[in-house]
Every structure is written in C-alpha cells, then in structure tokens.
Amino acid sequence: MHDIRAIRENPDAFDAALARRGDAAMSSEILSLDEARRGKILAAETAQAEQNKASKEVGAAKGRGDEAEFERLRALVAEKKAEVAAMQAEAKALDAKLTEKLGWIPNILADDVPDGADENDNVETHRWGTPRAMEFTPKEHFEIAGVAGSMDFETAAKVSGSRFVFLSAAVARIHRALAQLMLDTHVDEHGLTETQTPVLVRDEAMYGTDKLPKFAEDSYQTTNGWWLISTSEISLTYSVAGDVLDESALPLRMTAHTACFRSEAGSAGKDTAGMLRQHQFEKVEMVSITHPDASDAEQKRMLGCAEAILKKLEVPYRVVALCSGDTGFGARRTYDIEAWLPGQDTYREISSVSTTGDFQARRMNARFKPADGGKPQFVHTLNGSGLAVGRCLIAVLENGQQADGSVQLPQVLAPYLGGKTLLTADGVLA
DSSP: OOOOHHHEEEEEEEEHHHHHHOOOHHHHHHHHHHHHHHHHHHHHHHHHHHHHHHHHHOOOOOOOOHHHHHHHHHHHHHHHHHHHHHHHHHHHHHHHHHHHHHHTSOOOTTTTTTOOGGGGOEEEEEEOOOOOOOOOOOGGGGGGGHHTTTEHHHHHHTTOOOOOOOOOHHHHHHHHHHHHHHHHHHHHHHHOOOOOOOOOEEHHHHTTTTOOOTTTTGSETTTSOEEESSHHHHHHHHHTTTTTEGGGGGOOOEEEEEEOOOOOOTTTTTSSSSSSSSSSEEEEEEEEEOOGGGGGHHHHHHHHHHHHHHHHOOOOOOEEEEOOOTTOTOEEEEEEEEEETTTTTEEEEEEEEEEEETTHHHTTOEEOOOTTTTEEEOOOEEEEEEEEEHHHHHHHHHHBBOOOOOOOOGGGGGGGGGOOEEEOOSBBOO
C-alpha cells in the first residue's frame, strides 16, 4: 500500500516511478479521489459542529419559553444529524474506493533496479560453479532411467488432473531429504526460527501480503472462503499484522516448509513436461521482518542463505537482478537465483529473494516502537525461497545424472539417506 501523503507531496515522482514499470500515471485519479474524500470529511465535521451548537441552544430556547425558536432549533438538529450521516457515508464510500484503487498499484522500485521491459533485460550479477561436461546427451529429470519409475504423472493425472505428480520410493526420499537439509541449514547455520504455519488463510492475510486483489486468479479459494497459500510468505509475514513490535525484537527471521498451491493461470502450454511447473509443490520459505535501515543488508543476507543451499548441493547457478519490467507487484527489488539444468541446457529460476520495503507493512499495519520512544514506524518485510524443493530435486537429479541412467547424489545428502549417495538406474538408493 502507498502512503497517500507521499503522493500528495510529490505526484510527479509517483507517476515517474510507475512509468519505470510501464504503468500509466495514476496520481491525478488518486488525488482526485483523495480530495473528494477529504472534502466530505470536512463537510461532515462542519455539519457536526453546527449540530452540536444547535443542540446546546435547544435547551436554552425551551427554558425561556420560546417555542418557535425551540422548534426551529430542534428541526435544525435533525437536519444536521441527517447531513452528518449522509456525508460520513459518502466519505466512507470514497475512502473504500481510494483504498481499492491503491490496492491495485504496484510497489515503488528501488533506485538501483535496472530499467528494462521483461526478463530478457534482467542483469546477471554473478555465477557460481561450472556446469559439468557430460560425454552423453543429458536428459531432463523425468527421462532419467533411475527416476522415471518413481515420478508418476499418469497416476497423478488420474487422481488430480494435469500439473500434479506422484513421487515414490527413492525419489520421494530424496525430495524429503532436500527439504530437511534446507531447514537444518537455515536453522542451525543461518539463525532462522523454524515455523509450522497454516496453508489456509483468510482474505486479510492475502490482501496484507499483496496477493489480493491482483493475484486472485492465480490462487485457489475454498468454498467457505479460505485461500490456499501460494507460499508461506503469506502466513509468516501476516503473523505480525496489527502488531507494534519493540525495536529490540527486530529482525524477526523465520523459515517454514509447506505445501504451496498455484493455479498457474495464463501458463497454458508452458513447462507442461515434468514437474517444473506444478499446481501443488513444496517450498522452504524465508521471511524477515526488519528495521527500515537494515532491510537492504537483510536482502543480501537472505540471498546468501539461499545460495548456500545450492553450494552445498554442488549445483551451478547464476544470480540475476530483475529489471523494472520483470519485478513482481509487491517488490522493491528482487534477485532471482537460477540453477543450471543440463537437460534443458539452460538456467531456470529456483529462488526469488525480494524486499517489499514498507509496502506490505502498510497494508497489514505492522509497526515497531523505536527504542528512543518516538512514534511507531512501519517495519520492512522481506521474503525469499530457500529453496523450492521440487525444482531443487530437478537440479540435483539432472546435474548428477550418469550415462547409464543412474544419478550421483550430493555427499551432503548422505546423512538424510542412510549414508547412500547413488540412485541406481533401477531407481534404488545405494
């Protein structure tokens, strides 16, 4: 949500910021609504004052026996009361319209976000690892002999439809091991607090974390109104909604492993093979609630936490700074981590680490009390995948594949797999 006072003070800067995203100027429409709303509030306050004055004079007129004046004043009180109610209702309606309009406007980008139209204009910041030279044509994850028998799309389609998968046996265990590795690393080495969150949330949580109204069609809603989360960013971030935290409590750093759900609206025909783009998937999420002065440094720290997982797994990756035209609705700045997938001969996104500034905090009224006793301020919120478990599974399987259809697994997973580090071509851990 945007600060209406900031728009009033510098509408041209607000429009210029939206233009960086390719959006039309909005300040004129916003300020027109704001002016009308404020006008109704002032008129209601003026009428209320007149009502109060007349109410005091009614008794005096009655006391001195002036019936004509008494009746005139009583009628005036009734008239002003009706005016106040009508104008308060109009002000409330205009306020709701203004809030709705602001709810559709994306966050203001950080100054250092590179300009660009789409993902083709994203800027690579660095790479880690060198893709392994394979003396055979690498396969995609679902084509690898040792994987194919335990990654069942046909049964999933029978049960749920397209974009679902049944994982079984060794592949299911590797998937679980990856999630455990991520959680253990984030808790033991990165200082995050492990959290179990609901996967069903209310409208307020979706709105507060900028998923409503913009992304309603990308999400699933139950018949009784709950929403299935697309990421535990929603439940973790909204956990501080309405709170006034002590400055000394910041930063709050949380992580959660949950199922996530996305309708993938608009992605028909895209990534239909394999489990790269699913309606249901698992993710280990990181969320930080910080002091405004610390949020940029916190984003870099979170990016390092996500990168650390891929380094442990020895998966080559690159990091890109998203350009203005590709940065998500609620983000001020986003870095994507893209893992090398030899089966596709390209890098694919496996994590996004974003700072939203106070954009989400304003929507959900999350603040902190400064240590010096000043006025409460809005916190800053950040989120990042640490990592998408299914996509990490894909990266591990494709990068570790051997010519005979087996998969050499990262040594770091051995403690979670009973000491075993090989998925045989028959789909057995050895």
